[in-house]
Each structure stands twice: as structure tokens, then as C-alpha cells.
Amino acid sequence: MTTPLSPTPAALHAEVRALADRAALTDLVHRLGRWLDGRADGDPARVFTDDVRASTPGGEVRGRDAVVAQARRNHDLPTHHLIGNVLVDVEGDVAEVTANVTAHFVRTEGSAPGPTELGGRYVLGAERLDGRWLLSSVEVEPVWRVVE
Secondary structure, eight states: OOOOOOOOHHHHHHHHHHHHHHHHHHHHHHHHHHHHHTTTOSOGGGTEEEEEEEEETTEEEESHHHHHHHHHHHTOSOEEEEEEEEEEEEETTEEEEEEEEEEEEOOOTTOOOOEEEEEEEEEEEEEEETTEEEEEEEEEEEEEEEEO
16 A cells, blocks of 8 residues: 655645635625625725726626726615625636625615616636736626516
């Protein structure tokens, strides 16, 4: 019977880095949900690159300022995003992250008409810049919605 060789320090370092990247990217996805639930308040530079692209049911835009404006326009009422089934694929300093999302929009008397619930899939691009992961693209693929 042979015994397995101990991993090399380089192999251990690569494994730890992969796990750290996965954790940081998963946190970034959840930071996006919290940012949206906060009506797009807070520092968007903690979430998006300067030249981020977004394609959502609310429209297609490019640039951090345009993404922030679109998010504020489409999240002008209380929301609650539930994000799960996060899958991360890292290639060096770029990554693709997919996740399922359910968003609840709390409409009140006088609110503009629109969906009260939306289910779909996030397809997110991310880049590591100055040691931090940021979203470079946000795509929402709607699967279902409830309108009341």
C-alpha cells in the first residue's frame, strides 16, 4: 500500500487562494443584493467596476453611474432579494458567477404598477482590481414574475 504524498506548499497556496476567491465572490453577490435592498444607497465602488455593464428587465446601461441611476429608478420602493445556488468559476483575475434570485417588491398604495415578485438568474462577470473583486457585468435572466 502506498501513502499519498503531502501537497506541496505551492499547491496548498493555490488551494487557499481558490477558496478565498470563491468566498470573496460569493460575498460580492450578497453585497449586490444588500445594496439593491438598500435602494442603491452606499458606496457602489465597493460593488462595481467603473465600466460595469448591466442588462436587466429595467434596461441596458454601461458605466457605474448609469447602473446606479437605473438601480435607484427600479428600486424606489422596499425590496428583498434572496440569492442562492451561487456558482463561481474563476480564471485568474476574472470570474463568472451565476446565482438564482428571488426579488420581492413591496408595493404600497400609490406605488407605480409593476411586479411584486420576480424570480430569475444572475449571470455576473467579475474582475479582481487592486486585490478586490468587483462586478464588471450584471445580467438578469427573468424566469417568472407575479404582478398584482
